[in-house]
Amino acid sequence: MKTVERKIKNGKLVRISVKFNGDRISDLKITGDFFMHPEESIIEFEQIFMGKKVEGLRSKIMKELVKRKIKIVCIGFDYNDVCSMVEEAWRCGE
Amino acid sequence: MWRVITASKNDAFMNMAVDEAICNYVRDGGEPTIRFYMWNPSAVSIGYFQSVMDEVDVEFCNKNGISVVRRRTGGGAVYHDSHGEITYSVIAPQDMFPESILQSYKMICSWIVDGLESIGINSSFKPINDIIINEKKISGSAQTRKEGVLLQHGTVLYSLNLDTMFRCLKVSDEKIRDKMINSARQRVTCVNDYCDIPIQKLHNSLLNSFCYGKEWRFGELTEKELADANFLAKNKYKTHQWNFWR
Numbered sequence: 001m002k003t004v005e006r007k008i009k010n011g012k013l014v015r016i017s018v019k020f021n022g023d024r025i026s027d028l029k030i031t032g033d034f035f036m037h038p039e040e041s042i043i044e045f046e047q048i049f050m051g052k053k054v055e056g057l058r059s060k061i062m063k064e065l066v067k068r069k070i071k072i073v074c075i076g077f078d079y080n081d082v083c084s085m086v087e088e089a090w091r092c093g094e
Numbered sequence: 095m096w097r098v099i100t101a102s103k104n105d106a107f108m109n110m111a112v113d114e115a116i117c118n119y120v121r122d123g124g125e126p127t128i129r130f131y132m133w134n135p136s137a138v139s140i141g142y143f144q145s146v147m148d149e150v151d152v153e154f155c156n157k158n159g160i161s162v163v164r165r166r167t168g169g170g171a172v173y174h175d176s177h178g179e180i181t182y183s184v185i186a187p188q189d190m191f192p193e194s195i196l197q198s199y200k201m202i203c204s205w206i207v208d209g210l211e212s213i214g215i216n217s218s219f220k221p222i223n224d225i226i227i228n229e230k231k232i233s234g235s236a237q238t239r240k241e242g243v244l245l246q247h248g249t250v251l252y253s254l255n256l257d258t259m260f261r262c263l264k265v266s267d268e269k270i271r272d273k274m275i276n277s278a279r280q281r282v283t284c285v286n287d288y289c290d291i292p293i294q295k296l297h298n299s300l301l302n303s304f305c306y307g308k309e310w311r312f313g314e315l316t317e318k319e320l321a322d323a324n325f326l327a328k329n330k331y332k333t334h335q336w337n338f339w340r
Contacts, residue, residue: 012222013170015148031145031340033170035222037195037239039142075168075195075222 001027002089008034012076016085025049025086034076041072049082054090058083097125097313098305101180101297106137106161109181111326114166115319116185117243125313126186128304130297133174133181137161138262141169141236145340151264160262164337165247167236169223172249173259178284180297182206182304183247188239199223199237202246206233209303210250213295215288223248230283250300251284252293 001017008014012034019027028049036042048064049057061079065072104112109131116127138150142165146152149171155162174181184202191198203219210217210225210232217233220226225233235248256275263274285296315323330336 015145029340031143031148033141033168034143035168035195035236036143039166039168039238042143073195 001029002092004085004089004092006081006085008077008081011081014077014081014085016082016089018086018089020054020090023053023055023090025052025054028086030082032077034074036075037073041070044068044070045072045079049086054087057086095125096186096305096308096310097127098301098310099127099129099131099313099315100301101130101132103132103134103176105135105327106133106139106163106174107327107331108323109133109137110139110163110165110331111323112315112319113183113185113245113247114326114330115315115322116183117240117245118322119316119319120185120187120243121241124316126190127183127313128310129183129185130300131181131183132176132179133161134176135159135161136176136258137163137174138171139163139165139174140171142166142238143168143340144171146338147264149264151262154261158258158261160258162337163331164339165236167238167245167247169234169236171263172234173255173262174249175253175255175258177293178253178255179249179251180293180300181247181249182300183245184304185243185245188242188244191244195237195239196221198244198246199235203233203235203248205304205306206235206248206250206300208306209296209300210285212299212303213285213289213291215285225250227283227288230281232283232285250296251282252296253286254282254284256282 001019003017005015014032017029028046217225217227223235233250237246
């Protein structure tokens with residue numbers, strides 16, 4: 001697992017632990033002092049990233065959020081931050 | 095009519111369990127409730143999304159009788175000194191507050207700002223969830239909304255025990271810990287830094303400001319809430335499964 005930690009500007013601290021299988025995400029855990037409503041949706045939020053290719057990740061995640069009609073309120077970070085951190089982990093090598 | 099439950103000391107597991115039991119009470123039509131409480135023994139609470147192993151020196155806490163509990167709210171790890179803070183919770187139907195989560199933080203935090211002002215301390219709300227004095231944090235809050243019920247809980251720091259605070263937090267290097275303490279001293283403050291008052295006076299000030307303009311009565315937990323809380327403390331908040339799920 002590769003871990004990337006980031007204090008989001010005007011936001012919260014987010015830490016991701018991510019594992020890749022080839023160029024796809026095979027495992028992802030997001031922790032930190034952020035807020036997400038409802039809290040339990042963190043599981044589904046993480047699940048959305050599973051199996052996705054790193055290339056073009058942001059648009060895929062946005063499409064998936066819309067497709068699943070998921071109503072998640074993130075406070076202190078957003079999905080773009082997580083995508084950016086996954087990309088950073090990918091660039092650094094697993 | 096608001097129900098107000100004044101400062102009681104419980105262990106960390108019971109404190110979190112009581113908040114959840116009150117949420118169930120409010121969900122089932124019970125009165126909105128304001129509660130003030132303290133922690134005995136001292137404890138660390140971590141946010142819902144945090145990893146215990148990343149945030150807390152569990153071994154140090156265990157050796158020193160400091161409990162560790164996961165909250166059902168997000169936010170960061172907090173050291174709750176048994177003599178150093180007052181914790182509040184506001185539990186009410188969600189529709190009594192602004193739909194915007196940030197606006198509802200602002201509303202409830204303004205009660206804290208008013209309470210501090212009444213003892214001569216000028217503070218301000220800093221979004222997302224903090225209250226600061228000259229950029230130093232004196233209070234932090236966290237909120238969740240479930241089944242139509244809003245729970246916001248938070249702390250107001252009365253005195254600081256930074257050494258213990260940072261020993262509870264997971265910092266592997268002593269040098270880093272020293273730096274963190276020095277840095278924290280510049281980022282964190284407490285009521286005692288500004289006025290020499292007994293903690294009871296802070297409690298009374300917060301009680302007055304939280305209740306201002308509301309119809310309210312002093313109350314206690316119902317038998318059902320107490321039974322729910324005992325059940326939740328034992329079967330949820332004390333369990334490894336809950337506390338170490340991330």
